[in-house]
Each structure stands twice: as C-alpha cells, then as structure tokens.
Amino acid sequence: MTRSGYTLPVFACAGAMAALHWLRQGQPLPNVAVDLITPPQIAEIPIEQVAGLSENIALAITRSDPGDNLDLTRDTPIWAMVEWGGETESAVTIKGGEGIGKILNADEQSAIYSYAQRLLQENLQRMLTPSEKITVTIILPFGRSLAVRTSNAAFGVVEGLSLLGTTGISQPLSSPDQLAAFRTELQQKASLFNSLVFCIGENGLDLAQKLGINPEQLVKTANWLGPMLVEADALGVKEILLFGYHGKLLKLAGGIFHTHHHLADGRREILAAHCALAGIQSSDIQVVFNSATAEAALKYLRELDVSSGSDWVNLVYGAIAQAIDTRSQEYMESHNNRGTAVATCGSILFDRDRKIIVKSKTACFLTGKLC
Numbered sequence: 001m002t003r004s005g006y007t008l009p010v011f012a013c014a015g016a017m018a019a020l021h022w023l024r025q026g027q028p029l030p031n032v033a034v035d036l037i038t039p040p041q042i043a044e045i046p047i048e049q050v051a052g053l054s055e056n057i058a059l060a061i062t063r064s065d066p067g068d069n070l071d072l073t074r075d076t077p078i079w080a081m082v083e084w085g086g087e088t089e090s091a092v093t094i095k096g097g098e099g100i101g102k103i104l105n106a107d108e109q110s111a112i113y114s115y116a117q118r119l120l121q122e123n124l125q126r127m128l129t130p131s132e133k134i135t136v137t138i139i140l141p142f143g144r145s146l147a148v149r150t151s152n153a154a155f156g157v158v159e160g161l162s163l164l165g166t167t168g169i170s171q172p173l174s175s176p177d178q179l180a181a182f183r184t185e186l187q188q189k190a191s192l193f194n195s196l197v198f199c200i201g202e203n204g205l206d207l208a209q210k211l212g213i214n215p216e217q218l219v220k221t222a223n224w225l226g227p228m229l230v231e232a233d234a235l236g237v238k239e240i241l242l243f244g245y246h247g248k249l250l251k252l253a254g255g256i257f258h259t260h261h262h263l264a265d266g267r268r269e270i271l272a273a274h275c276a277l278a279g280i281q282s283s284d285i286q287v288v289f290n291s292a293t294a295e296a297a298l299k300y301l302r303e304l305d306v307s308s309g310s311d312w313v314n315l316v317y318g319a320i321a322q323a324i325d326t327r328s329q330e331y332m333e334s335h336n337n338r339g340t341a342v343a344t345c346g347s348i349l350f351d352r353d354r355k356i357i358v359k360s361k362t363a364c365f366l367t368g369k370l371c
Contacts, residue, residue: 012120016060020128043168084134092124096110099161100163111157111164112138115166115167200222204244325345
C-alpha cells in the first residue's frame with residue numbers, strides 16, 4: 001500500500017504558524033496542527049527548526065514529505081519567515097522569497113497559487129487578534145536548482161518552484177494504487193453525469209474551473225489517460241472532454257496513452273509529422289523537430305504565422321486535436337468487447353500561459369459555451 005504525504009503549501013503554512021508562535025511565546029513547537037481545508041482534516045507537521053531573528057522576526061524550517069509520490073521536492077527544506085506588520089489591508093501579507101518562482105506575463109508575481117494563499121490566510125488569521133498584521137515570506141533554498149528539473153518554465157514560471165495545488169494531500173500519482181483511487185472517483189462521478197472532463201494535472205483542473213466548467217464533472221487522470229478512458233467507456237459515460245496542456249495531450253495524437261515522460265515521449269516527432277502533413281517547409285519542420293520543448297515549437301510556429309501571414313498554428317494544432325479525438329475513440333474501441341465506444345471524445349489544448357490553443361470540432365460540439 002502506497003503512502004500519501006502533503007503538498008508544499010502545507011509545509012509552508014506549518015512553518016509560518018511555528019514562526020508566529022515563536023514571536024508570541026519565544027518557544028519552539030515540535031509539531032504544528034494545520035487545517036488542510038481541502039480535504040477537511042488536520043495534519044500534524046513536524047517543525048525542524050525555529051528561531052527568532054530579531055524582536056519582530058522569526059524563522060521556522062520544515063521539510064517536504066510527499067509520501068510515496070515520485071516528487072523531486074522530497075526532503076527539501078521550506079523556510080517561513082514571519083514579521084510583525086503588514087504591507088496590505090489583509091491581516092496576512094504573503095510574499096515569495098528565494099526559490100519561489102515568478103509568473104511571467106503576470107508582473108512576475110510570486111507563484112503562490114490560490115490554495116496556498118487560502119491555506120496560509122485562514123490558518124494564520126486564526127492566530128491573530130483583530131488588530132494584528134503579519135508579513136509572511138516563503139523561501140525554498142533549493143527551489144531555483146530544483147525548478148530546472150521541472151516543467152515550470154513551460155507554464156511560464158521561472159527562477160523557482162510553485163506553491164501549486166488544489167489539496168493538501170500529495171498522492172503518489174504514478175502508482176497502481178493511485179490509479180485505483182482515480183477509478184473510484186471516476187465511478188462516482190459517472191453515476192451522476194453523462195459528460196465528464198478529464199484533466200491530467202492541477203493546471204487543467206484550475207483553468208477548467210475558471211472557464212466555468214462544473215468542478216463536480218472534473219476528473220483528474222494524472223498520466224493514466226488510457227485506463228481512465230476505457231473505464232469511462234465501460235461505465236457508459238457518453239461524452240468525455242480531454243482538457244490539458246498541449247505538451248502532454250499531443251502525445252495521444254501519436255497513440256501514446258500513458259503520458260509520463262519516463263515511458264514514452266514522441267512530442268517532437270508528432271509535431272513535426274503534423275507540420276509536414278500541413279505543408280510547412282522542410283527547414284521550418286527541422287526547427288520544430290529540434291525545439292527543446294513543445295512550448296518552444298509552438299512559439300516558433302506562432303512567429304512563423306506572424307512573419308509569413310500564414311495560419312500554421314491553427315492548421316497544425318487543429319489536425320493534432322482531431323487526431324487526439326480519433327485515436328482516443330480507437331483506443332476505447334480496441335479495449336472493449338463491443339467493437340464500438342459508447343463515449344465520444346473531444347479535446348481542448350492550452351499553452352503555458354493557460355491560453356487555449358485549439359478546440360477540436362467535437363469539443364466545440366460537446367461544450368458550445370466554450371467555443
């Protein structure tokens with residue numbers, strides 16, 4: 001049985017709570033009880049170190065424990081510095097220090113997202129009197145070096161890691177036990193809805209809700225898209241919208257239905273093939289094929305559209321979206337005993353700035369209000 005752990009925002013919050021306690025009591029806490037909010041439970045988080053830096057500032061250190069998840073932040077220290085006084089009208093001002101990423105195209109604000117903000121605000125405000133204010137600075141000493149091993153830059157986050165997530169629980173997304181948990185959630189939602197939206201990760205879940213999609217219809221799949229499609233079809237789901245980052249979803253256009261990069265990664269081959277089919281010149285196809293990331297390839301195609309007055313992005317990605325729909329239908333049909341799929345699939349792909357690149361024709365049919 002795999003062991004779940006906690007996400008980075010939980011450890012950041014625990015450290016801030018321990019530092020605030022030091023400012024009040026001048027004493028360390030061995031553990032802090034954090035209200036996770038989502039899910040509604042309390043987590044006991046050990047505090048590694050805490051100290052006062054001055055009369056008005058304290059620093060506490062926790063250490064990441066994501067459970068059995070394959071997470072590169074395992075054992076990394078999280079520092080939380082708390083200072084009396086605030087810089088905003090809020091009782092709690094939250095800042096990102098060294099190792100917390102900056103969001104490009106958003107005035108380089110710190111990559112501390114909504115769940116982390118809410119977790120810190122609610123837990124810390126309970127420890128303050130109505131007239132008190134504090135400033136909390138979260139620091140990840142190894143955040144900058146760890147970030148180069150992530151896909152953060154593909155989502156427009158640079159110079160560090162994100163405090164991202166919609167829950168305090170860190171599940172082992174690559175384990176068979178996690179697939180079983182995903183299937184259980186899928187079974188529950190399939191009993192309530194004929195239409196579901198599959199999201200690989202937190203970025204998709206967050207963006208889908210901002211676009212007005214009912215959160216009760218959202219299903220997280222992680223990299224298990226193939227098994228989840230088959231399960232949904234077997235459960236009689238009529239409509240499935242695949243909603244995700246293009247660097248992940250485009251793998252389906254090449255018949256890759258487990259999208260973890262350790263198993264298969266044909267992104268540049270898939271992109272280059274569709275560029276060739278669209279009629280792009282060989283020299284430009286070579287640039288696409290040799291791009292370091294899918295995002296870099298997309299950027300080149302957009303620049304090509306501007307310089308040549310063409311519409312390659314829509315042509316290439318429109319074909320990719322159609323291929324995703326077709327291959328998904330074929331995948332479900334090949335894994336059932338009926339020879340035909342009950343479910344109809346549509347796809348929506350977005351870029352690192354969380355802007356939609358393309359919606360397949362089926363996606364537009366399934367979700368008219370998004371098209």
